[in-house]
Amino acid sequence: MAGITNIAFRKLCREHGAGLYVCEMVTTRALVERNPKTMRMLAFSADERPRSLQLYGIDPEIVARAVRMVVDENLADHIDLNFGCPVPKVTRKGGGSALPWRHRLFERIVRGAVEAAEHVPVTVKMRKGIDDDHLTYVRAGLIAQEAGVAAVALHGRTAAQRYSGRADWDAIADLKAALEIPVLGNGDIWEADDALRMVEQTGADGVVVGRGCLGRPWLFADLTAAFDGRPERVLPNLGEVAATMRRHAELLVEWVGDEPHGCADFRKHVAWYLKGFPVGSELRQRLAMISSLMELDDLLGKLDPAAPYPRETLGQPRGRTNSPGKVALPEGWLDDPDADGVPDGAELADSGG
Incomplete structure (x- = not known):
């Protein structure tokens, strides 16, 4: 949701319904170097609580420094670590949805972030894995739980799927069964009733909405009503x-x-x-x-x-619906999942998707 979930859109969504609204993805290197564009992305409204900050990084030391900075300077009330991004400029560095394959590196990042965060809750967002032959979500979820995260969100697609096909809600159910901490489901939440079905089918503790709210901030009013057990839905003219x-x-x-x-x-x-x-x-x-x-x-x-309101559009995908494809990865990335070294030049110097 880079370029979308800025302070303006989050405020608009909050005016329609309750929820935890996460800012655009901020890279940890850009944060610790106080990149002007990145620092501007950290803006929150005076009445925005909790302030939810999404961080992306590959180097455990830089991630921990960024989290420490967030805590020391009171920049946010919640930190979400992004291991779900499938875009090539991220995965070819070993980041985003590629990173959990290197499970020791993943553990170093998450554990370091949780320790640096102290009282600030840390959550993890991830995908099923790189592709169907390199699934990581259960192991990564267990690692994150052991490291002390507050919750894990799973997008029921692999990086190779990008935003194509249908999200695998069964994977969300599998992860929920494997973990004791809360599990949030993500993928194909186009309407409030989709959220109810996901929770019923998977046992998830909540849902994460991405593309479903594009051009539809009132979706959060529907979600509030749905989880309150009320039948009304917003269909604006x-x-x-x-x-x-x-x-x-x-x-x-x-x-x-x-x-x-x-x-x-x-x-x-x-x-x-x-x-x-x-x-x-x-x-x-x-x-x-x-x-x-x-x-x-x-x-x-x-x-x-x-x-x-055009009812025929209800339940239809919004935003990117691209085709599956080969995931861009660092050379030899899949050869040794136990390796925990940081790829050369992995950290991005600017923020966004």
Whole structure:
């Protein structure tokens, strides 16, 4: 969710429903070096509690230093270690969803982070493994539990699957059966009822939502209602969606501090918000090219506010739905799972996905 879960989008989602909202992935090297872009990504609203920070790193010493910095400077109330990212620039360094294969290195990172965190809870997010021939999730979950993490989240796909196919909820059930700490399920939570089904089928203690909230921050209102046992679900008409779009853009401008750049950041959300609605291609294109809030207001005024929510889009994937493929890995990465050395040049100097 790099480039998505910034302070503006998290605030928008909190306005719709309860939840633990995690910031964009921050690399540990960039944090300890106080990279200006990374430090800006650490921003939280004054009323945002708990402040949840996601860290990514490969070098146990740098990860521990970053966690220590978070604690000493009171930068967050919760730390989530990302071992689930499947993007090539991360896995080819041995990071993200590639790292748990080197289980000794994984243990050094997690244990060091937990020890450095002291009173701040640490959680781990991961995938099933690199591919079907190199599954790691049960062993990694047990290692994380032994290291003292508060919970483990599992995306029911391998790195090779990327975002294709269907998430394997059976793997989430297997991990839940193997661990004593809470297990959270991730993958194919498109609607609130998907979350209820996942918990029922897997025994998971909760769910993690990613792509399902793209252009749909009201999903968290549905999730709140669902877990409270209430039947109501939010199906906004186009006028209500337009108001949410305007609010999102406004929050981005406020956060960025510059209207043209804030509006430019908003553009990528337009297609997600309007998915399934009867909006012509020309108007969609113009909305995806806005440079001011006044321009956005003018274009949103051309939408039909009474257009009902397109029910046919319910349950459909959002965001990336790419094809499976070979995972980029450091040379010889799969040869020795017991190796615990840090690959040369592994730590990334900037943050994001």
